Amino acid sequence: MSSWNPSHDVRTAMKHLSIDPVIVRSVCCPKCFASYALDDIPEFCTWRVRRRCRPCGEPLTATRSTRSQGPITVPRRLYSVQSFRSWLEWFLSRPDIEDLLEQSWAHQPSDDSMRSTWDSPAWRSLGNFSTTRGNLMFSLFYDSFNPLHNKIAGKVVSCGVLTLRCMNLPFDVSRRPENTFFIALTPLPYGPNVVTITALLDPIMDQVLPFWIAQLIQTYKFPLGRSIRAGIVPVIADILASKKALGYGSHACEQFCSYCLCTLDQLERLDLENWTIRTSDAVRAAAENWTAAQTVKKREELFKSSGVRGSALHRLHYRDHVRHTIIGVMHNWMEGILQHHCRVKWGLGSKALPGSGDDGASDSEEPTLATRSDPMDVDRQTHSASSDEGDVDTTPNTAWHPKGRRIPVAPTFDAADLQFIRARxxxxxxxxxxxxxxxxxxxxxxxxxxxxxxxxxxxxxLPLILVELWGQRAESRARDSELLANFEQLVAATDIVCSYSTSNAAADAYTEHYIAYRRSLRELWPDSDSVPNHHYAMHNGDQLKFWGPLMLLSELPFESDIGILQDISTNFHYEDMDYTMLRQISRKARLTAEIETNPDFNRTDSSGASLASILLDERSTTTSHLHASATTSKKAARSPQKELTAVHYTTILEYLQTRGEHFRHCEEAGLTHTDPVLPPTGQSLSSLRQYGRNFNTRRTHEGNSLVVVRRPLGTQLRGFIEDVCCIDFDGGKRTFLILEPLEPVPDSLNPYLHFKGLACGVAYDRSMAARIVVEPSQLISHLVALRCPGGTFGIPEATIITRSLNQGRVPE
Structure with a gap:
């Protein structure tokens, strides 16, 4: 790296690093996406839907003018797929990867709770595959995005991204782009439909399927090669993308559900125990029958009866084509159930209907809560359209016209309510x-x-706000208590389905809360029908029991990858954009991995620039956070030693003594004692980093200082971090947090005791004289809080309502 100046020639530097991925390109029909070898390109596409159908006939080549060669014949579209073997060899050649993979092979599942996918029955659903060393389980993600950011008027462009992630890596490691295999991007400008997507998935299956039988791969620890097996198990996507890839019918089909045989006229069914669940064998048989059908009419008949088409993913014979499909918690719950409740049930952010009253917005600023349209909310879509580009279900007799209205007759919140909510x-x-x-x-x-x-x-x-709005009105409204009970059930279900830990008991509690929520929806909004998203969420309880925490399998990290792809500079030539994005994101991932393992990249020159910053052109957001907690000791090393205040010193000493650590006061140093002395000096820090988050003192940032901590005997305490002290002991440094605890209000004054599903605490908003000492390992999480003036809830003093942000990440 010392033979050239990378700041002058970045391209040469990248070339010398040998980080270019191996990408296989083939000619792709712009219409049906059928692939052809580069050395044997017919003039027109010869692909047929079935033997008796006419060929596609789309021209595969075009004439392009060049300055040097004049007119030349070039393919109209190319499909680029990264080599799975090549990526796997690079992935396993990294020095830390095999140690991380070993954690999954040696993992012992917990009996009572699931904090990882490794604890789930799904992880063991392939027998001993997941516990055998050398076997790798991958998840497949598929979604479409607009590489133009929707910034160019009139341009509607779609590009599909297909990625694989190794589930044998710890969750926080597997989600990083440098550990993600970007296997393909679909050609632009339009995406495939439900039939032609098979042509794009087949080359991927051709690469991955052979690895179900052991292959010899060179790795960092086994340079002569070790036996490696690999398989794709879960498919992660929003529901429509999942249906397209797996061959299921859209939400407008009669057999619309990928998990059960309920039909569209049974959307309101809540008797989950009586539903007929699909089986993998039945799905595979239906797909094989559909594929074998010789006429389009026969295929339509088969699809109408089963709701299943053929898919390239059915070639993965070891997959359970029902249970190994993930309901995406991001699209189904966050942008589905929650958004629907806000916009459709509450009517918040939509024009009020005539006679429904003022919605609190001026004519010049029309209220809206716009977001990406929810494809499951069929109240606002035509019966046959799918939100995925090119996915139009033309099967006869599958139309469904919702009977319910999109917006209730009267919005739930009036102008005064909206002002109240916004102020808080x-x-x-x-x-x-x-x-x-x-x-x-x-x-x-x-x-x-x-x-x-x-x-x-x-x-x-909203849990901090709506209890005061609906539960403490001066004028009693019968509907308010019903709205609050409905909201409480929704929040309780959200806590469970969006948690990073779960159990069978929690899954049962989710189903109970969710069914209660849907029952109350009927009573509160009898004219607003359920939508397919409501039905899909009924299966989340079974998914939690089978897969463990669904947040560990959500679409959120993959959506971040899409953001990276959209930021890649291209020349906007549709025939090359997918290849450019695939190559660039793969190169950056490999470069980031190289920077993490090679300290030479972070050495700075005389101008303060490092090779890493030059090559990445900015501080990478993908660098490792495995050693994030080390930042506290580094800050302490730079901070000057100073005398601890008498109050802090005494409080820390009492804390250590109550833990059975027999330290004595520094003023007793001259006496005859065998117990060690607590040093009277230390470093005072303004922050520390724990669990990848910054925790600050109250004087630095109040929001970062409000925390909940674990206390002896399983109790919890909420309060503000007053100070962070780092003290040198003979055995090394120890960090102590001085907390200003919050005093809970008496139960007789606490209105949230009647709404335990909201999990909020109410305390007096004042400092207590006593201080509490904890160590970083006792931190659970930050809190969100809302201050209330005296008189709120009938409590004379000012109060503060808090809610934990732990989300099941840290055991409580």
Missing amino acids: LARIVAPTWFERPPANLGVKSHGKLKAIAWMNLFAYC
Whole structure:
């Protein structure tokens, strides 16, 4: 790396690093996506749907003018697929990967709870495959995106991304782009439909399927090669993309569900125990019959009766084509159930119907809560259209016209209610990493809401607000208590389905809460029908029992990859955009991995620039966070030693003594004692990093200082971090947090005791004289909070309502 100046010639530097992926390109029909070898290109596409059908006939080549060669004949479209073997060899050649993979092979599942996919029955559903060393289980993600960012007027462009992630890596490691295999991007400008997608999936299956039989692969620890097997098990996508890839019918089909045999006229069914669940064998048989049919009419008849088409993924014979399909919690729940409840049931962010009253918005600023349209919310779509580009279900007699209205006759919130909610949203105290919902909720100026913002709104912000609005009105309204009970069931179900840990008991509780929520929907909004998304969410309980925490299999990390792809610079030539994006994101991933393992990249020159910053052109967001907790000791090493205050010193000493650590006061140093002395000096820090989050002192950032901690005997304490002290002991440094604890209000004054599903705590908003000492390992999470003036809930003093942001990440 010292033979050239990378700041002058970045391309040469990248070439010397040998990080270019092996990408196999083939000619692709622009219409049906059939593939042809580059050395044998027919003039027209010869692909037929069936033997008796006419060939596609689409021209495969075009004439392009060049300066040097004049007119030349070139393929109109090329399909690029990255070599799975080549990527696997590179992946396993990295020095830390095999040690990380070993954790999954040696993992012992927990009996009572599931904190990882490795604890789930799904992980063991392939027998001893997941526990045999050398066997790798991958998840397949598929989704479509617009590489133009929707910024070019009139351009509707679709590109599909197909990625594989190794599930044998720990979750926080597997989700990074450098550990993601970007196997293919579908050709532009239009995506495949439900039939032609098979032509794009077949080359991927051709590469992956042979690895079900052991292959000899060179690895870092086994340079002569070791036996490696690999298989694709879960398919992760939004529901429509999943249906397209797996061959299921869209939400407009009579047999619309991928998991059971309920039909569209049974959307309101809640007797889950009586549903007939699909089986993998039946799905495979239906797909084989559909594929074998010789006429389009016969295929339509078979599809109408089963709701299943053939798919290239059915070639993976070891997959369970029902249970190994994931219901995406991001699209189904966050952007589905929660968004639907807000926009359709509550009517928030939509024009009020005539006579329904003022919605609190001016004529110049029409209220809206715009977001990516929910394809499962068929109330606002035509009966035959799918949101995935090119996916139009033309099967006869599959149309479904919803009977319910999109918006209730009267919006739930009037102008005063909206003003109340917005004022309190603006006052919420939260950590810096928390994705805040807009304070001007319901007004279009805030733009689209992200999936996380929908979850934060319902799970963390509105529970702090709606109890006061609906439960403590001066004038009693019977409907308010019903709305609050309905909301409580929704929040309780959200807590479980969006948690990073689960259990069979939690899954049963989810189903109970969700069914209660849907029952109350019928009573509150009898004229607003359920949509398919409501039905799909009924299966989340079984998914939690089978797969464990669904957040570990959500679409959220993959959506971040799509953002990276959209930021890649291209020349906007459709015939090359997919190849450019695939190559560039693969190169950056390999470069990032190289930087993490090679310290030479981070050495700076005289100008302060490092090779890593030059090659990445910015600070990479994909660098490792495995050693994030080390930042505290580094800060302490740079901070000057100073005398601890008498109060802090005494509090820390009492904490250590109550733990059975027999330290003595420094003033007793001259006496005869065998017990060690607690040093009177240490470093005072403004922050520390734990669990990948910054925890600050209250004087630095109040939102980052409000925490819940674990105390002896399983109790919890909530309060503000007053100070962070790092003290040198003979055995090394120890960090102590000095907390200002919050005093809970008496149960007789706590209104949230009647709404335990909201999981909120109410405390007096004042400092207590006593201070509590904890160590970083006792931290659970940050809190969100809302301050209330005296008189709220009939409590004379000012109070603060808090809710934990743990989300099941840390055992409580």
